[in-house]
Amino acid sequence: MTRPDRGDADGKPRAWGVVVALAGAFAGAVAWSVVTGPVPLSLREVVEAFRHVLATEPSRSPAARVVLELRLPRALLGALVGGALSSSGVAFQALLRNPLADPYILGVSGGAAVGALTAALLLPADASLPLPLCAFLGAALAAAGVFLLARRRSGVSRERLILMGVVVGAFLNAVIMMMVALSPPGKIPGAIYWLMGDLSLGTLRRVGLLVPYVAAGAGVLFLLSRGMDLLLLGDEAAFQTGLPVERVKTAVYLTASLLAGSVVAVSGLISFVGLIVPHGARVLVGSGHRRLLPAAFLMGGTFLVAADILARSMSASGELPVGAVTALAGAPFFLYLLRRNGGKP
Amino acid sequence: MTVPLVAGAKIHFSYGDREILSGVDLCVAEGEVTVLLGPNGAGKSTLLKILSGILVPRLGEVTVLGRPPASYGRREMARLLAVAGQDPPVDFPMSVEEFVMLGRFPHHGFFGGSTDGDRREVERALATTGLSGLRRRGLSEISAGERQRATLARAIAQGARVMLLDEPTAFLDIYHRVAFYEIVTGLAETCGVGALVASHDLSLCAEYGKRIVLLAGGQVRADGRPEAVLTPENIRDAFGVAVACDRNPATGAVRVTTVRREREKRV
Numbered sequence: 243m244t245r246p247d248r249g250d251a252d253g254k255p256r257a258w259g260v261v262v263a264l265a266g267a268f269a270g271a272v273a274w275s276v277v278t279g280p281v282p283l284s285l286r287e288v289v290e291a292f293r294h295v296l297a298t299e300p301s302r303s304p305a306a307r308v309v310l311e312l313r314l315p316r317a318l319l320g321a322l323v324g325g326a327l328s329s330s331g332v333a334f335q336a337l338l339r340n341p342l343a344d345p346y347i348l349g350v351s352g353g354a355a356v357g358a359l360t361a362a363l364l365l366p367a368d369a370s371l372p373l374p375l376c377a378f379l380g381a382a383l384a385a386a387g388v389f390l391l392a393r394r395r396s397g398v399s400r401e402r403l404i405l406m407g408v409v410v411g412a413f414l415n416a417v418i419m420m421m422v423a424l425s426p427p428g429k430i431p432g433a434i435y436w437l438m439g440d441l442s443l444g445t446l447r448r449v450g451l452l453v454p455y456v457a458a459g460a461g462v463l464f465l466l467s468r469g470m471d472l473l474l475l476g477d478e479a480a481f482q483t484g485l486p487v488e489r490v491k492t493a494v495y496l497t498a499s500l501l502a503g504s505v506v507a508v509s510g511l512i513s514f515v516g517l518i519v520p521h522g523a524r525v526l527v528g529s530g531h532r533r534l535l536p537a538a539f540l541m542g543g544t545f546l547v548a549a550d551i552l553a554r555s556m557s558a559s560g561e562l563p564v565g566a567v568t569a570l571a572g573a574p575f576f577l578y579l580l581r582r583n584g585g586k587p
Numbered sequence: 588m589t590v591p592l593v594a595g596a597k598i599h600f601s602y603g604d605r606e607i608l609s610g611v612d613l614c615v616a617e618g619e620v621t622v623l624l625g626p627n628g629a630g631k632s633t634l635l636k637i638l639s640g641i642l643v644p645r646l647g648e649v650t651v652l653g654r655p656p657a658s659y660g661r662r663e664m665a666r667l668l669a670v671a672g673q674d675p676p677v678d679f680p681m682s683v684e685e686f687v688m689l690g691r692f693p694h695h696g697f698f699g700g701s702t703d704g705d706r707r708e709v710e711r712a713l714a715t716t717g718l719s720g721l722r723r724r725g726l727s728e729i730s731a732g733e734r735q736r737a738t739l740a741r742a743i744a745q746g747a748r749v750m751l752l753d754e755p756t757a758f759l760d761i762y763h764r765v766a767f768y769e770i771v772t773g774l775a776e777t778c779g780v781g782a783l784v785a786s787h788d789l790s791l792c793a794e795y796g797k798r799i800v801l802l803a804g805g806q807v808r809a810d811g812r813p814e815a816v817l818t819p820e821n822i823r824d825a826f827g828v829a830v831a832c833d834r835n836p837a838t839g840a841v842r843v844t845t846v847r848r849e850r851e852k853r854v
Contacts, residue, residue: 472689530685
């Protein structure tokens with residue numbers, strides 16, 4: 243009974259092995275995504291295209307243009323978005339101590355959607371404020387609004403955060419319905435596609451713009467990982483164990499919202515990645531956030547890139563919005579989770 | 588007299604307009620186990636929350652080693668004072684060992700990895716509470732009593748000089764109840780830990796507590812050695828039940844037994 247069993251003291255070697263394996267899958271998914279597409283390209287042509295980039299000599303071959311201007315940005319965007327949504331989901335689940343929380347639970351999605359629709363409806367087509375920027379502003383405003391509404395002198399309680407998130411989300415949904423219903427025909431098809439989640443907006447420039455946001459957001463969350471471990475204990479116990487609870491909660495909330503808002507701006511509302519992947523990653527490496535965050539990032543990126551490959555190859559004529567594919571895979575999981583949880587939040 | 592580890596003086600506290608504590612004095616001394624007794628709703632948990640800095644009293648002051656709690660950094664405070672209270676969470680998979688390791692946060696902080704020293708302390712806390720064999724089990728896979736021992740193990744791993752324990756034996760069987768008091772008095776005698784235990788174990792705390800504080804109606808009704816506090820009059824005043832108090836023939840400690848039917852006659 244008291245004999246200490248030696249070996250991997252807290253399952254570490256195996257868990258880090260899993261992270262390395264996930265990194266391999268992540269790289270593999272990106273590579274596979276670059277190689278597959280409607281235009282058949284041989285592996286040699288793809289390698290050739292990259293060789294030209296490395297040698298910084300412009301290549302005029304159409305194969306190189308397909309690879310560098312279409313497939314690579316899209317694969318990288320999928321990897322970044324999937325990773326960021328999953329990391330954000332992990333953070334919201336820890337913050338709210340709720341396994342059913344996702345990056346959109348606190349109004350980010352509604353805010354981003356209103357921002358995107360506003361851009362599509364009100365701004366001229368050649369406006370200097372593009373749709374992603376408006377979506378980001380909308381997400382940031384909504385997240386800040388929910389936070390301020392939930393705040394009291396004693397701090398921010400998770401119950402109030404969820405309540406305010408739901409209220410603000412419902413209000414924004416009503417605004418979205420009004421905007422869609424009252425808009426002149428033909429004005430918002432792009433925005434509708436965006437609402438379903440769409441990786442085709444990826445250009446190398448946008449991916450480049452997104453990288454610092456995702457790197458900073460994921461990096462800050464990683465630095466806060468011990469704090470998130472303690473948040474799982476509940477506010478009082480975390481406080482008594484030495485955590486400056488209110489400051490950590492504020493930092494986690496703002497970082498996770500920024501992360502979700504910045505990727506939503508470019509990719510639209512891709513659902514379920516931020517909800518499913520954290521649970522999958524927890525099964526593999528446990529709840530310790532130092533391992534969970536990297537694992538969820540890699541798993542989320544891999545999952546979304548794979549879903550995008552599926553979305554591009556499922557219909558011969560065009561492609562499905564990737565948000566539809568993730569939700570198709572995600573909905574059954576969601577039901578399973580609810581049932582296993584016995585309906586408990 | 589030395590400075591008490593934790594002291595509360597003239598503590599007043601109310602939730603809304605319901606006054607819970609009206610002028611409570613209490614201190615926890617080094618190397619001493621103090622038991623806090625009192626009926627449900629007497630304010631025992633509230634008092635522990637005030638002493639640990641979660642709640643701020645309306646009037647009165649709390650000092651930890653002579654300084655107000657707010658003058659300490661969070662981690663500094665947690666190295667001095669550990670609390671074992673609520674049931675740990677079971678929403679997310681977490682092993683007993685990971686859970687106990689969280690108690691080492693005040694020592695390694697946000698960025699430091701867990702050192703061999705941390706692992707030794709966790710090992711010791713698990714062995715002390717008899718949980719070494721359950722270390723890999725998830726918190727949701729063990730019983731409520733075992734979770735309660737895990738919470739105690741986390742507080743022990745924190746390595747603090749004061750431990751505030753809120754009904755730490757509520758889910759424990761008699762074996763582990765006795766084991767709990769053995770552990771806490773052991774920590775007090777060997778490491779000089781000062782412990783404040785909110786409890787309902789009348790006879791057990793008489794056996795182990797050096798000092799008993801009886802809290803009722805928002806005030807301290809009695810404070811002193813078990814034989815001075817655990818009298819039929821005090822217990823009737825505080826709990827509204829009739830009891831007989833005699834001595835345990837085996838140990839000489841006060842023994843409290845309830846007296847049937849008396850209660851209806853009195854109330």
